[in-house]
Amino acid sequence: MIRWHARVSGFAVAALAACLVTAPATAATDVAAMREFVDAAIKPLMAEHKLPGMAVAVTVDGQAFFFNYGVASRETNQPVSEATIFELGSVSKVFTATLGLHAQALGKLSLEDHPSRFMPALKGRAIDRATLLHLGTYTAGGLPLQLPDDVSDDKHIVPYFRDFRPDAKPGARRKYSNASIGLFGHITALALRRDFADAVETELLPKLGLAHTYIRVPARAMADHAWGYDSDSKPRRVNPGVFDAEAYGVKSTSADMIRFVQVNLDASSLEEPVRRAVDGTHTGYFSVGTMVQGLGWEQYPYPVSLERLLQGNSETIILESNAARRVAPGLGGPRLFNKTGSTAGFGAYLAFVPDQRIGIVLLANRNYPIPDRVRTGASILDWLAAHTK
Numbered sequence: 001m002i003r004w005h006a007r008v009s010g011f012a013v014a015a016l017a018a019c020l021v022t023a024p025a026t027a028a029t030d031v032a033a034m035r036e037f038v039d040a041a042i043k044p045l046m047a048e049h050k051l052p053g054m055a056v057a058v059t060v061d062g063q064a065f066f067f068n069y070g071v072a073s074r075e076t077n078q079p080v081s082e083a084t085i086f087e088l089g090s091v092s093k094v095f096t097a098t099l100g101l102h103a104q105a106l107g108k109l110s111l112e113d114h115p116s117r118f119m120p121a122l123k124g125r126a127i128d129r130a131t132l133l134h135l136g137t138y139t140a141g142g143l144p145l146q147l148p149d150d151v152s153d154d155k156h157i158v159p160y161f162r163d164f165r166p167d168a169k170p171g172a173r174r175k176y177s178n179a180s181i182g183l184f185g186h187i188t189a190l191a192l193r194r195d196f197a198d199a200v201e202t203e204l205l206p207k208l209g210l211a212h213t214y215i216r217v218p219a220r221a222m223a224d225h226a227w228g229y230d231s232d233s234k235p236r237r238v239n240p241g242v243f244d245a246e247a248y249g250v251k252s253t254s255a256d257m258i259r260f261v262q263v264n265l266d267a268s269s270l271e272e273p274v275r276r277a278v279d280g281t282h283t284g285y286f287s288v289g290t291m292v293q294g295l296g297w298e299q300y301p302y303p304v305s306l307e308r309l310l311q312g313n314s315e316t317i318i319l320e321s322n323a324a325r326r327v328a329p330g331l332g333g334p335r336l337f338n339k340t341g342s343t344a345g346f347g348a349y350l351a352f353v354p355d356q357r358i359g360i361v362l363l364a365n366r367n368y369p370i371p372d373r374v375r376t377g378a379s380i381l382d383w384l385a386a387h388t389k
Contacts, residue, residue, distance in 0.1 A: 029060050029388045037383050038067045041376050046070060049368040052229055053080035055254035057361040058380065059265070059352075060388045064258045072226035072365065075235065082255040085217060085225045086363040087238050088348050089341030090178075091257075092250035094281060096185040097136055097296030099196075099204050101277035109191040111136070115183065118190040119158065127161045127183075130170040135184040136295045137285050139324050141166025142173065143180040151242055157186065167321070174288045174324040176317070182243025197245045207274040209259055213252035215245045225251070226365045228345020236345045248343060254361050261352045261359035264297075264337070282354075284331040286324040289317055292331065293324070302334040302353055306378055313340060313374050338377070342367045349373035351381060358384040 042054055046069060053070030066082040103109050109118070111133040116123040130140035143164065151160045161183060167173075189196035194203070197215040205213050217225050227235040238248065252260075263270060267278040284292035284299055291298045291312030298312060316322070338351035347367045352359030360377050 029063070029065075031065065033387065034058070034065060034383070035067060038380060041379055042067065042069055045368075045372060045376055046364075049366065049372070050233070051364045051366045051368060053084070053226065053365050055080050055082060055084055055086065055361070055363045056380075057082065057254040057258035058384060059258050059262050059357075059359045060384055061357050062262060062266070064255070064262070066254060066258075068254075072224075073235070074229070074233075075227070080226070080365075083212065083224050083253050084363075085212065085214070085221060085251050085253055086348065086365060087228060087248075087341075087343045087346035088250045088252055088257075088363075089248045089343045089346060091339050091341035091348050091350055092246070092248050093181050093341075094296030094339055094350075095200055095204065095250055096181055096188070096246050097281050097294075098208075098274075098277050099200055100132065100136060100184055100188040101280040101295060102204060102207075102274055103188050103191050104280070105273035105276040109188065113187075115161070115187060118187045119161075121158050122161055125162050125164070126166050127164050129166075132184055132187060133285065133295075134170040135180050135187070137174065137293050137324075138177045138180045139171050139174050139286055139293075140177075140180050140183075141168050141170055142175050142321060143177040143183075144175075145177055145179075145319065147179050147182070147242055153242060157183075157242065171286070171326060172324060173321045174286055174293055175321040176319070178243055178247035182246040185246030186243065197249075200245070200250075204274070207271060208263060208278075210252070210256045213250060213256045213260075215249045215251070217251055224253070226346075228343065229366045230344050231367075238343045238345075248341065254363055257350060257361040257363065258359070261350060261361060265352055265354050265357055265359060282335075282337065283329075284327050284335075287327050288312075288322050288324050291317070292327060294337075297337040297339055299335045299337045302336045302355065304336050306375065309336075309338075309374055309378055310371055313338070313370050318370075336381075338374075340370050340373060342370075347373060349377050351377045353381065353385070356381075356385050358388070360384075 056067040068080045072078045072084045116128045134140040267275045281296045286293045290308040334355035341348040349362040
């Protein structure tokens with residue numbers, strides 16, 4: 001059985017082993033030992049990257065454990081807790097995907113629909129060759145990571161997509177894109193005849209049991225809203241923009257996010273339409289390098305080597321266009337699911353393994369390198385698999 005060392009920051013990478021543990025956990029949860037391991041993983045990470053605060057949560061067989069570090073605000077020295085609200089960045093895309101699949105479960109749309117069903121002005125345009133599935137998996141033909149600066153408000157959405165010229169056939173290449181998932185979410189809202197943020201906050205989140213997750217943080221919750229810090233250590237929060245809610249606008253706590261991981265590990269307690277939606281985000285559609293792209297979540301056969309996990313979360317996969325291959329329906333076997341998220345002042349990572357009934361949430365109020373998030377999360381997941389039942 002291969003073990004990982006607890007220190008997972010950049011200066012200790014060479015000490016890490018190459019593969020996640022494959023054997024099932026056999027021992028009862030030792031909370032003191034868990035805290036010792038998590039502390040040894042997180043404290044050097046925070047020191048290396050000068051992270052003001054972190055909220056870490058893990059789940060084992062439906063039980064949540066919380067580990068909080070540092071401050072939510074350097075100005076007030078308010079300590080981080082499981083109630084501290086962090087920006088999730090692109091983890092928001094999982095909620096957009098879940099809302100779309102919920103709309104499908106309600107019969108409001110189909111993943112096989114084309115954009116013009118809900119946006120008639122796009123009829124006959126190049127973007128209309130793609131389906132909602134292509135938009136949700138970033139395979140619609142090369143939509144960019146960010147919308148151009150001149151797409152500054154909603155009135156520019158239709159002209160931009162009407163004039164878009166793809167550089168590949170739908171389904172041929174995957175290019176990670178806020179514009180792509182943004183249009184998916186926009187169309188979902190049109191299908192539901194709701195404002196997107198309203199649909200998420202009043203329809204989806206309550207059904208998931210998430211009472212402290214928001215797109216628009218209300219006044220009553222602002223006291224728990226962390227400040228993020230940029231590369232110059234200046235406090236900041238995310239700026240509004242076109243498709244911000246759909247692509248990177250969700251804010252939440254580690255308590256709610258570990259609840260979200262738990263319902264992804266086992267959605268049986270949810271109402272039927274939302275259960276189908278959550279389960280639907282676990283379907284893999286396109287093989288892209290070392291990972292399989294679903295709607296929201298990215299997945300890997302488990303156990304997965306650290307090298308493969310890092311490759312799947314690399315700049316090559318995030319920033320470049322990559323060949324995509326449609327996978328056969330019913331991809332089976334144990335899998336690890338993960339998603340990273342970043343804004344200028346925050347960094348997030350969620351990962352879970354349904355067959356092991358384990359998962360992790362890492363929330364920080366500074367954007368730090370994704371490879372270190374992945375190494376840290378994988379090392380803690382490996383410890384959980386080896387030391388819990």
